[in-house]
Amino acid sequence: MEHNKNNIKWxxxxxxxxxxxxxxxxxxxxxxxxxxxxxxxxxxxxxxxxCFVVLYMSLISIAAVEHRQNTxxxxxxxxxxxxxxLLVGFVIGLSTLGWFGIQSNIAGASFSNIITEMNGPDIxxxxxxxxxxxxxxxxxxxxxxxxxxxxxxxxxSMVVLLVYGLVITFKEHSFNEILKFEPxxxxxxxxxxxxxxxxxxxxxxxxxDYNRFAATKKDAVLGSIMGIIPSAMCLLAIGAIxxxxxxxxxxxEIFSSLGYPFLAMSILILATWTTNVVNIYSSGLAFxxxxxxxxxxxxxVTLCAGLVGITLGAIGILNYFLNFITILTIAITPIxxxxxxxxxxxxxxxxxxxxxNWVGLASWASGVALMVIVSSPVKNILGIFMSALVYYLLxxxxx
Numbered sequence: 517m518e519h520n521k522n523n524i525k526w527x528x529x530x531x532x533x534x535x536x537x538x539x540x541x542x543x544x545x546x547x548x549x550x551x552x553x554x555x556x557x558x559x560x561x562x563x564x565x566x567c568f569v570v571l572y573m574s575l576i577s578i579a580a581v582e583h584r585q586n587t588x589x590x591x592x593x594x595x596x597x598x599x600x601x602l603l604v605g606f607v608i609g610l611s612t613l614g615w616f617g618i619q620s621n622i623a624g625a626s627f628s629n630i631i632t633e634m635n636g637p638d639i640x641x642x643x644x645x646x647x648x649x650x651x652x653x654x655x656x657x658x659x660x661x662x663x664x665x666x667x668x669x670x671x672x673s674m675v676v677l678l679v680y681g682l683v684i685t686f687k688e689h690s691f692n693e694i695l696k697f698e699p700x701x702x703x704x705x706x707x708x709x710x711x712x713x714x715x716x717x718x719x720x721x722x723x724x725d726y727n728r729f730a731a732t733k734k735d736a737v738l739g740s741i742m743g744i745i746p747s748a749m750c751l752l753a754i755g756a757i758x759x760x761x762x763x764x765x766x767x768x769e770i771f772s773s774l775g776y777p778f779l780a781m782s783i784l785i786l787a788t789w790t791t792n793v794v795n796i797y798s799s800g801l802a803f804x805x806x807x808x809x810x811x812x813x814x815x816x817v818t819l820c821a822g823l824v825g826i827t828l829g830a831i832g833i834l835n836y837f838l839n840f841i842t843i844l845t846i847a848i849t850p851i852x853x854x855x856x857x858x859x860x861x862x863x864x865x866x867x868x869x870x871x872x873n874w875v876g877l878a879s880w881a882s883g884v885a886l887m888v889i890v891s892s893p894v895k896n897i898l899g900i901f902m903s904a905l906v907y908y909l910l911x912x913x914x915x
Contacts, residue, residue: 524730526738562752577740586725608799609806616825616828624645656818707896714848845899
């Protein structure tokens, strides 16, 4: 059984990552970038950012396949057994919780808009966000086994909706108009790259959880590349095109204006629902491990995490999307730096970790500190190198 489990081909892994990328936030990246970069530059920035994450993701995946270990166990060598549980568990738990709040907010905003468009009552966005947040949390706690079926409907529907959006757009607009678009405000290129890194930074670090089952290291790397870069680039481009042609960067408003608001919103909510159930499930799991609770407490922890996520959605975390992504970039990429340094550079990986490895924690903190202190956007790429370098040097000194 174990042999078959560790026999997943690259295309199966790619389909998992593809399903995770096809979501509303992926479109939101495109519509946010195009607000302050031209179309061509938005694509370049996205490509560099996604490649950067896939590079560290591939390195972590190689280590995961060699040892058939998940992220927290891999990280135990560099952070210590408890250190990895605390740091990686906490960061993953909080980031997936933040994503849950954002997606609940998107679903709520979509729902309120649709009802108004159809001349229904004016439902405050926070009420809709709470309603959909509750539905998603309950699905994570009680209906997780049906999620696969929801996914079978949601992902193809979302793809069809996007194609439909493009067809309608190019009936009225030319591609030349998009290429000539110039934003009023400007974002530094490196800031844009940091922004795209933040979008999939969590996935890059937790990739070991999925890619450890790859048949070979090549399958793990190829699955990551083919599953993430083409899909993320397509969604970024579509988000940007829709934002330029519809004259708004509000993704909910864009879909409302495409005609058939009810159909568009239903698909949007369904797609948000499937990714969001996974968000809150992962968050619940991370906090259960972090607090050393047993498996039976997981549903209660997920419910509690869900309540926090619902509150974030209700108070409009979507308005702070850029800030949220920036925090993710700062907290998560230095973890990857430490893992890669431990395994490939200082070659000090151990399957018998200490309880807490202060070298790893100090190295991670140095990467975070650099990204917080430095004001230049180059910090978005420097954090991972800083934590890797400090880890290598501290290991040398201690030896």
